[in-house]
Structure formats: structure tokens, C-alpha cells
Amino acid sequence: MTAARTVTVVGASLAGLHAARGLRSQGYDGRLVVVGEEHHRPYDRPPLSKEFLTGDGDPGGGLGPLALTDPEEEAELDAEWLLGVRAEALDTTAGEIRLTGGRPLRTDGVVIATGATPRTLPLPPLDGVHTLRTLDDALRLRAELRAGAERAVVIGAGFIGAEVASSCAALGLDVTVVEAAPLPLVPQLGKQMAQVCAGLHARGGAALLCGTGVAGLRGTGRVTGVELTDGRVLPADVVVVGVGVRPVTGWLEGSGLALDDGVRCDEGCVTALPNVVAVGDVARLAQPGTGRTVRAEHWTSGMLQGDVAARNLLAGSTVAPFDALPYFWSDQYGARIQYAGRRESGDTVRILEGDPADGGGFLAVYERDGISTAALGVDRPRPFMRLRRELARAPQPAGR
Template sequence: MRTVIVVGASLSGLYAARELRAQGFDGRLVVVGDEPHRPYDRPPLSKDFLTGRTGEDRLALGDAEEITELDAEWLLGTRARGLDTRERTVLLDGGRTVCGDGVVIATGASARRLPGPGLPGVHTLRTLDDARSLRAELTAGARRVVVIGGGFIGAETASSCAGLGHDVTVVEAAPLPLVPQLGPQMAAVCAALHRRGGVDLVTGTGVAALRGTVAVTAVELTDGRLLPADVVIVGIGAVPNTGWLAGSPLTLRDGVLCDDGCATALPQVVAVGDVARVGGTRAEHWTSATEQPRIAVRNLLAGYTAETVRPLPYFWSDQYGARIQFAGRRLDTDTVRVAEGTVTDGAPGEDGLLALYEREGRTTAVLSVDRPRPFMRARRELGRGAGAMETVS
């Protein structure tokens, strides 16, 4: 390969560029990014950046020296519009093209939005520009904030808003937030963190409409209630950025369909990060974005799937001063046992907790709230049992 194009100047895109150089690729490396920013870390956007404890200078991934050593061409503020696999060409804004022998798709995902026209005061939180806009509004004075969606982004943002002194309500359509990830028993325990943080949690009802003319003034729920709001934050998931690949031979099914080695049906194209559906799963987590590029790049340079990856799922979230960590693969039929710590009034006690998910006498997953060392031990044990990496010939 003489030229490799990384489409997406994201966390996974940067890691792919690093891996290309680390694995011996010394040809032309082009990185295309639709945002004008160099790669930056997204997890702080809903936490320390939003509250003002972290500045933009602390978000950058990689220092100037590393970026220079990568010897890449950075086409930032440039959106990919198509992929012509016969001509081995990525089509860009304005009719420009970049030709290459290999392509790494790392275009990530975009925040899912509510239908209807946008209103001032309504925000999503996915990009640095999103976070800038929301932070400016939150620092303008006390606000009534309604967060739509109780997932990780919604909960972290609600926590940050409460920490800034705002009156916060979280609306979750499901009976409890995070049930798919944690199961009902532990989801209820973690949901109690909202109450402990002084945030109202409204569950089991959806959003019928946003009210307001000049700017948002209220959120109307499907059960008829009206929640006054000066700021609304929509955290209802993300949509993989695959629109630019329409018409290409790639299979698009809630992401770019890949095998267990991040390889698509085309040997010269791999996908990593939030946009990639690897082995039937699309995981929007920091660990996936950093682990997948090594395998993907090896397979891209080999021209076939030389190595596969099935890492143990792992994610974390910081909410209301507590760190939630989860690892493993749970089923709804698993039993849950609190192995360490306590549950007090339905919430994690001051000493935190460690919960084990069990099936037929073995541990399948582990959840921790403020128990990092026991969690890491349990995670290592799970990883050894699962066989995180597998090499094939």
C-alpha cells in the first residue's frame, strides 16, 4: 500500500493513524475530519469541560510533537461525501477527491435529535462545538434544565448541571435508565444516584413536544405533564455516520458491518470505533475505539483477516461524584449478588459496592460503584476466562 486514508479525525481515527506508523506503514497517510479540530477527548465534554474545571487545551489527544511525527496530511473541516471503491477514491466536499490503496472508516456517530424544528435553548452534547454552546448558556445564570434521556450522556450532563447549581429534571421513557446495560436490579440502584444528587428523575413517560416560540420554555410529556425549561439537553442516543457510504458495496446495518477483525467485505477497507459493527455488535465506548485500531490496521495491511478481536465489554461513567464501572457480558437471566459494600435506601452506600452477575456458578459480569481496585481484579479474572484476544491463521 502506498496511500492509506483514515476517514474520521476521531479518537479511533487517531489510534488507527498511530497503528499504521507503529506497524511499519511508511507511505502517504491522509486523515479526513469533518470537524475543524484536531482529535480531542470526548468523555470530559459532559463532565469537567462542561463545569469549567477543564479547558480546551486539556482535551487535545496527542501533543504537537506526536502529530508531527505521524507525518500525516490533515484535511480538517472537510466532510467525506462518498466512497468509490472501484477507483479507490474518497469523495470530499466541493468535488475534491483523495485516492488511496486502503481506507480506515472512523467517522463515529452523531447525536440523535428530536423530530421537528430546532429551538434556541435546545442542545445535544456530542462534539466540542456542542459543549462550547451548552457551557456558555449554563454559565449565564441559574437555569431550569430538562435532560431528555437517562443514559450515560444524559446522566453525566445532569450531574454536571446540578453541580453548577441548576434545577435539573431527567426524563427517561423506560421504567428505569440503563436497564439494557445493568439489568433492572442494579439499574434501580444507580438511578438512585440522581436523587442523591438533588435531581428529579421522571421515568416511564416520553416527550410529546417542546414548547416555546422565540426559545424553548417547557417540555410537554406524553402523560400530559408540562416541565418548565430554560435549557433542554437531548441525550437519546447516537446514529452512526454512514450516510456518506450510501451506494458503496459496503453493508450498512446500524453501522458498517465488519467481521471480528474489523474488516469489511472489501479487503482494502476496515472500520473502527462508534461507526463499526464488529462481529455483530456496535459498541460506543472509549475502550472499543482504542482497542480496535490495532487489529484493524494489521488486517488492512495484511489484506485479509489475520487476527480477530473480541474484547471483554467495558465501560465507565462518572455521575454525582461516583464512578460506575461495568465489565462483562450479562444476560437477563443472570442473578446479581452484592459482593462488597452496601446498598442504603436503594442507593450505593458511602463505601460503594461491587456486584457480581452470575450464571450457572460462574461470574459473567461485574459492576462497581466507587470500588475501583476490587473491580479491576474482577475484570482481570473475567478477561482471563473470556479469552479477550484470539489470533487466527
């Protein structure tokens, strides 16, 4: 790959941008093309469900504080930006990407960074019903929240749903969060800590309804209510569906790449073809020694994978694994939740600081066989970051 004349990054995302930066910083001086389906340069997504909804700043024709690049860096990257263009197919035999309208793009190397798209529910297409993934999604939702909406129903109590609900509550709306599971975030945090974090909804003035699904919507032209499977009807001026995402891989069907809820890669983001790597939400990486694969939908993973993938792409083989400790955070109802590590079912929880029962901040560690496996902090940023660094240095239990 060192003699590659053209490398194409498909996805003008955080992960795609960091892969492009990695390519240049490691000496690649050939043609670099960045293909993005949106019309925007790379921007920061986490604020979209939080301060962007509640704040007054409007990027207008630009991206404002959301921008991840500036003109000086873009000049240094020396990339061709093909924005508002969708990749429709990858022909690995011919070394071509087919773009919108059938336009071919010849390339020697490919970075797949197409991310994910919101999952949807079989609901009628009514005005006032939103998903939130892109800047344009956030602009539409923010406009409605500020146009006199009084009641919001958020479907899904994962991190995006909880953050949107928090923002709606901060804007003074009457907010109800509907979660089909008996308790939200159990796979990520375990039952004990998920129960604690679920209490943030009540603390922030939102109602959380668990163990019930959505049967349908009320309204003609515009949504007026949400019908639940238990027979209740929740009045609503705005509905936000936050039931997870699915990786964008449809354009890769027939490419010969292994697709399994993402693009299957080895531990270094490399696919079965050494000149094709994947990063970010779309990448499903092998975990050596476990027989498992994992797809991480976290900002930090997307950022850090880019440099590793670029190194391996240029080397033509996997010379560096991606072994960063998983980390994510969420801001809800004035509280910051931080998590790092690899918790598994059966791990025990020990509180190091604070008391979750009093509704304040705390620091907890997950343990197995006497070894710390993960950490959870609520409003404990400094001690949490110290514990995160310790976890990154510590050995993990066998088979993890």
C-alpha cells in the same frame, strides 16, 4: 495491502487516531491521510459531559487538556490532516473518496472512523435546546449554563444524559431528567442494578421521571418548557436531548459495503473488502460462534480496535480478532460507575462488597451457570479493576 501507497483514515476521532498510530507502529511508511469533518485535531470526548461543563478551562484556539496528540507525536505520525472536510462518498471500484465539493482523494486503503451523531426528536428549533457530541456542542451548552440558566430538562437518562444532568446539578441548576422507559439502563445493567444506579439522581439532587415521553416544547424563539406525554409541563431554560446516537454511514451508501446500524465487519474490524476496515462507534463487529454482531459505543473499544484494524488492513486479511472484554465507565453525582463483561438476560447478580441499599459504593458480579460474565462497580475502582482482569482471563459460557 503492504504495498499501499496511500491509506486514508476517515474520521479524526479517538478510534481514527489509534488506527493511524497502529499503522505507523506496525511499519507502514506510505502516505497517511486523516480526514476530519470538525476543524479540531483528535480530542477526548468523555470530559465534555462532565468536568468540561463544570470547569473553567477553555481550550480557546487550541484543545488544552482535551488534546489527544501533541506536536511531537504529530510529527512522528507524518500524516496529512484534512480538517473541516467531510467525506461524501466512497467509490470502492475506483479506489477514491469524494470529499466536500466533489474533490476526489485516491487511496489504496481506508479506515472508516466516522463515529456517530446524536439522535434527535421531532421538536421545534428553539434556542436553548442542545445535543452533546462535539467540542463545539459542549462550548455552546456551557455558555448557556453559565449565562443565568436556572432550570434544565434532560431528555434521556442514558449515560450521556445522566452525566449532563449531574453537571447541571453541580452548577446549581434545578434539574429534571425525563426517560421514556420504565427504568433507565436496563439493557446494559439489568433491572436490579439499573434501579440502584437510577437512585443516584435523587442522591445528586435531580428529579428522574420515568415512563413518560416528550410531546413538544413551549416557547417562542427560545424554549421555556417541555410538554410531556402525560400532560405535565416542565419549565426549562435549557433543554438537552440525549436519546442515543446513530452511526455516520450515509456517505457510504452505494459503496457496496454492508450497512446495518453501522458498517458490518468480521471479528477483526475488516469489511467485505480487505482494504477497508472500520473502527469505533461506526463499526459493527461479528461475534464468532453466536451469529450476532455488536456495535460498541465505548471509549475503550474505540481505542483498542484501532491497532487490530491496522494490523489486518496491512496484512490484507484478518490475522487478528478484536476480542477485548467490553468496558465502560460513567461519572455521575460524585460516583464512578464501572462495568465490564457481557451480561445477558437471565444472568444473576451477586454482591461481593458493600451494600447497594445504603446508597454507598459496592461491587457486584453477574453470573451464568456458575461462571462470572460481567462486573459492576460503584466507587470501588481498585477491586473492580482486579475483577475486570479476572474476567478477561476467564472462559465464558458457551454461545456468548
